[in-house]
Amino acid sequence: MGSSSSPLGLPLNEIILEFLLHHLRFIPVCFILLPLSFIYDLVTRARNYVVHSVNSAPRAHDRKVAKIQAEVREWAAGDRKKKMCNARSGWNTMSFRYPLYKNTSTLISTNTLIDILEVDEEARTIRVEPMVSMGEITNYLLPRGFSLPIVPELDDLTVGGMINGCGVESSGRKYGLFQHICVSYEIVTADGSLVVAKKGTEDAESQGLFYGIPWSHGTLGFLVAATIRIIPCKPFVKLTYMPVGGFKDMTAKLQSESTVAENEFVEGIQFSQEMGVVMKGRFSDGPPKNREINEIGKWHKPWFYTHVEGIGNKNEEVTEYIPLREYYHRHSKSIFWELEEIIPFGNNVLFRWFYGWLCPPKISFLKYTTFGAVRRIYERRHVLQDMLIPLTDLEKGLQVFHEKTNIYPVWLCPFNLPTCPGFVKQKTGRNVLYVDVGVYGVCKKDDYDPRKTTRELEEFVRSVEGVQMLYADTYMTREEFYQMFDSSLYEWLRVKLNAKDAFPDVYDKVKKEARF
Numbered sequence: 001m002g003s004s005s006s007p008l009g010l011p012l013n014e015i016i017l018e019f020l021l022h023h024l025r026f027i028p029v030c031f032i033l034l035p036l037s038f039i040y041d042l043v044t045r046a047r048n049y050v051v052h053s054v055n056s057a058p059r060a061h062d063r064k065v066a067k068i069q070a071e072v073r074e075w076a077a078g079d080r081k082k083k084m085c086n087a088r089s090g091w092n093t094m095s096f097r098y099p100l101y102k103n104t105s106t107l108i109s110t111n112t113l114i115d116i117l118e119v120d121e122e123a124r125t126i127r128v129e130p131m132v133s134m135g136e137i138t139n140y141l142l143p144r145g146f147s148l149p150i151v152p153e154l155d156d157l158t159v160g161g162m163i164n165g166c167g168v169e170s171s172g173r174k175y176g177l178f179q180h181i182c183v184s185y186e187i188v189t190a191d192g193s194l195v196v197a198k199k200g201t202e203d204a205e206s207q208g209l210f211y212g213i214p215w216s217h218g219t220l221g222f223l224v225a226a227t228i229r230i231i232p233c234k235p236f237v238k239l240t241y242m243p244v245g246g247f248k249d250m251t252a253k254l255q256s257e258s259t260v261a262e263n264e265f266v267e268g269i270q271f272s273q274e275m276g277v278v279m280k281g282r283f284s285d286g287p288p289k290n291r292e293i294n295e296i297g298k299w300h301k302p303w304f305y306t307h308v309e310g311i312g313n314k315n316e317e318v319t320e321y322i323p324l325r326e327y328y329h330r331h332s333k334s335i336f337w338e339l340e341e342i343i344p345f346g347n348n349v350l351f352r353w354f355y356g357w358l359c360p361p362k363i364s365f366l367k368y369t370t371f372g373a374v375r376r377i378y379e380r381r382h383v384l385q386d387m388l389i390p391l392t393d394l395e396k397g398l399q400v401f402h403e404k405t406n407i408y409p410v411w412l413c414p415f416n417l418p419t420c421p422g423f424v425k426q427k428t429g430r431n432v433l434y435v436d437v438g439v440y441g442v443c444k445k446d447d448y449d450p451r452k453t454t455r456e457l458e459e460f461v462r463s464v465e466g467v468q469m470l471y472a473d474t475y476m477t478r479e480e481f482y483q484m485f486d487s488s489l490y491e492w493l494r495v496k497l498n499a500k501d502a503f504p505d506v507y508d509k510v511k512k513e514a515r516f
């Protein structure tokens with residue numbers, strides 16, 4: 001029944017089912033996932049409050065690490081037929097990945113490492129376990145007058161993911177990537193020993209590991225704690241929105257604002273071929289008397305990017321004062337521009353006033369319930385990619401993305417990439433401004449083919465010495481992958497740390513075939 005074929009080559013009944021499931025997805029999301037997410041967050045906050053009050057995390061940390069070491073040693077003493085990976089389930093992670101290797105590997109319980117360990121205000125550092133999220137860090141640090149120099153914006157992103165993967169944010173023009181604000185990593189290696197990889201030590205192996213860990217995706221060892229720089233901050237951000245025209249204008253404005261030393265934050269959003277907005281931000285104690293604060297994080301406020309678009313359409317420069325935490329998590333409430341696809345009326349004023357306080361749904365809960373037809377729709381039409389390219393190539397890059405995907409808005413986040421050893425190697429010997437080009441949405445091109453189009457984008461990125469963020473689907477071959485990424489330090493560390501039979505290679509973890 002109903003097996004007549006459609007222009008997409010799929011049976012008609014499947015197309016209809018997909019259409020219905022996709023368009024009615026808001027029902028379970030609004031009535032089940034939103035309340036569950038809200039309760040989950042309340043319980044987590046209460047739990048963290050108790051743990052911080054009784055300061056039990058440091059003692060528990062040693063116990064948890066000893067257990068992880070014992071698990072690794074047990075693996076090392078066994079037949080070593082399976083490789084190891086983190087026990088955190090695939091659906092729990094902030095990517096479109098559903099990793100296959102989780103089903104066939106020995107799972108090591110790093111997912112118990114969920115606490116902030118200590119803050120040293122004098123040394124200006126914080127020591128945390130890897131499963132601590134960005135939301136927890138801002139909740140903990142901001143009331144104390146400190147912040148991480150880089151706070152990737154989605155609340156549920158974890159320190160472990162930001163270090164073993166990659167983390168980008170609008171303060172990147174000053175501080176680089178998340179890895180560049182880290183001071184040391186505590187790693188359990190393949191033989192179960194605990195080593196400290198530290199920036200600036202005499203010990204070459206420790207230095208090497210420090211530069212090798214970022215982007216290694218848990219294939220050199222298990223991160224059990226990280227010490228990260230903190231900076232003093234102020235309660236508000238003075239944010240200036242500057243509308244710009246097309247791609248050339250956007251590139252020039254991002255370039256000029258990124259070199260202004262006083263700008264703490266620089267971000268761009270391109271809304272069409274003709275219009276974009278560049279935002280520059282500085283820490284502030286608050287607005288002068290006659291100026292209002294825009295609490296963009298409040299439940300009834302419009303989604304941030306729609307607010308920015310409104311300013312762009314009026315083509316007027318606007319300055320606002322925004323509470324710092326609300327600025328950091330400005331794209332959380334609308335999951336960038338992804339929530340509209342799931343709850344199409346989510347930005348409607350009535351929905352916001354009556355239901356907005358429950359938003360956003362937890363990405364992990366959404367992911368857990370994305371299966372079957374809905375997954376296929378995302379696979380077929382959705383582009384989720386972040387490409388990091390030199391800022392000087394942005395105009396060309398925007399043109400390529402326009403031709404291949406025609407998706408707007410496009411997120412643009414400049415950051416400084418220094419010359420240093422590691423998987424991502426920029427070889428000029430100086431600091432170079434890069435930009436993260438983030439494309440998330442439904443592709444409007446009729447000839448869109450996920451493999452073909454992504455491969456074309458990847459080819460462009462390689463041609464300008466850029467890199468692809470590896471939470472996204474990569475369709476490169478192994479050779480192409482290692483043209484994009486530098487494996488020299490990585491390979492040396494893999495041999496030195498006996499990691500080759502303990503962990504898969506990065507490529508084998510991130511390639512499309514390793515995900516389902």
Ligand SMILES: Cc1cc2nc3c(=O)[nH]c(=O)nc-3n(C[C@H](O)[C@H](O)[C@H](O)COP(=O)(O)OP(=O)(O)OC[C@H]3O[C@@H](n4cnc5c(N)ncnc54)[C@H](O)[C@@H]3O)c2cc1C
Pocket residue numbers: 176179180199200418419420421429430431
């Ligand atoms: C990822 C990274 C790794 C670094 N590693 C070391 C290190 O091992 N030993 C050390 O003494 N300093 C190192 N530095 C430089 C050190 O951080 C700075 O000297 C100091 O922190 C001042 O930082 P800044 O923010 O004022 O300047 P930044 O703009 O962060 O950097 C200052 C200068 O240091 C250069 N630099 C970048 N990477 C390295 C590197 N691996 N080694 C030396 N210089 C570098 C930059 O190109 C720039 O010219 C490193 C910097 C970064 C970003």
Ligand SMILES: NC(=O)C1=CN([C@@H]2O[C@H](COP(=O)(O)OP(=O)(O)OC[C@H]3O[C@@H](n4cnc5c(N)ncnc54)[C@H](OP(=O)(O)O)[C@@H]3O)[C@@H](O)[C@H]2O)C=CC1
Pocket residue numbers: 085086087088092093094095099110130152153154156157158159160161162164165166167168169217218219221222223224469470471509
């Ligand atoms: N603003 C930004 O920068 C944003 C970044 N992202 C991307 O999302 C990802 C982060 O998602 P998140 O859910 O936090 O992280 P994930 O759990 O997805 O972890 C990312 C990778 O790091 C490895 N890893 C995580 N923790 C450890 C650890 N303790 N020891 C060793 N390896 C570890 C994982 O290994 P394993 O596979 O074994 O679990 C995995 O390969 C990042 O890769 C990032 O690039 C997404 C949105 C925004």
Ligand SMILES: CC(C)=CCC[C@@H](C)[C@H]1CC[C@@]2(C)C3=C(CC[C@]12C)[C@@]1(C)CC[C@H](O)C(C)(C)[C@@H]1CC3
Pocket residue numbers: 094095096168335336338363366367368370378384386436438440469471
């Ligand atoms: C560098 C930066 C800023 C990256 C931002 C990337 C986000 C926009 C990505 C990361 C995870 C991500 C791919 C995700 C999704 C949207 C885009 C996200 C949030 C969603 C929620 C789309 C809906 C899907 O059904 C599903 C729930 C599986 C995914 C989960 C991951």
